[in-house]
Amino acid sequence: MKIEEAIQQKKFRDEYHKAHINVLFTASWIHQQSLKALKPFNISWQQFNILRILRGMYPEPASVKSLTERMIDKMSNASRLVEKLKQKGLVERRSCKFDRRQVDVVITDQGLELLSQASAAMEDQMDLSKSQLSEEQAAQLNDLLDAMRY
């Protein structure tokens, strides 16, 4: 569905304006799809994102700062998200011995287990785009998005 119909707006100032709106709308759409996929696992998209980063570094720990740097939404509060994950037993947190200001965050076995199921669900969601775009088109989309961010 074209963006014009999706938000019932007939005209845009130009293609740049439309692209801005379109990126925001598509992100919101992806976010909703993700929520559906993650629903059975009782974690938010941001929590999923943190778990993925931690799996990427496993078994090395990550500091809260390094999590923030790697998160897609830099503004979400990694500190509080880690706390939520800890309450669920999905991560562990201990103070870093080399720099006591830092905190070492590590994903637990339970976290790894949940993540493997959750990412399977997310990948199934993502794969639905495959019938819409060729891999070359997806690559082209990536190039355009990268270029858009001045």
Added chain:
Amino acid sequence: MKIEEAIQQKKFRDEYHKAHINVLFTASWIHQQSLKALKPFNISWQQFNILRILRGMYPEPASVKSLTERMIDKMSNASRLVEKLKQKGLVERRSCKFDRRQVDVVITDQGLELLSQASAAMEDQMDLSKSQLSEEQAAQLNDLLDAMRY
């Protein structure tokens, strides 16, 4: 800056996976730019969005439902956003005489005035993409995003 550097992730499963992340990241980036532009006007991006929709319909009123349908993020609570805007004197709200379940929301003169300044600021932000993408590329980006959403 390529997405790989932006979130310090070297590899992705495939271009589809990367595109998903890239859309979300770019939307977050746009959102931050928008926040900067809107800061002097003390309105959130969602409030700005509602004002724009109301201007588009002016002098016709919009129901809360029609606002939700036209909003970029359908899940944000239009009812509460309208209440915020009313408190600031930027919109008026009266019950619809044809259907008393509905509410007629109309942008005020003050709202129109603020919006004209705020949208100028937003357009200045958006125009910075012009040095990064040609209009054809922006159009291509729109086509790919439209296609991505199955």
Added chain:
DNA sequence: AAACAATCATTGTATATACATGCATTTTCT
């Protein structure tokens, strides 16, 4: 017309986001 279902908006609750502030620890400067 009366009963039932559907629609529209609001409100309550839990969580997330934006941003500022505070506190402990480490680094830098003199």
Added chain:
DNA sequence: AGAAAATGCATGTATATACAATGATTGTTT
């Protein structure tokens, strides 16, 4: 070494989001 600045994290506050529930009004069915 001691003072000052910077860094890393946590927390407080206001706002926003996700989703369910409520209440009022309108539409539909028989």
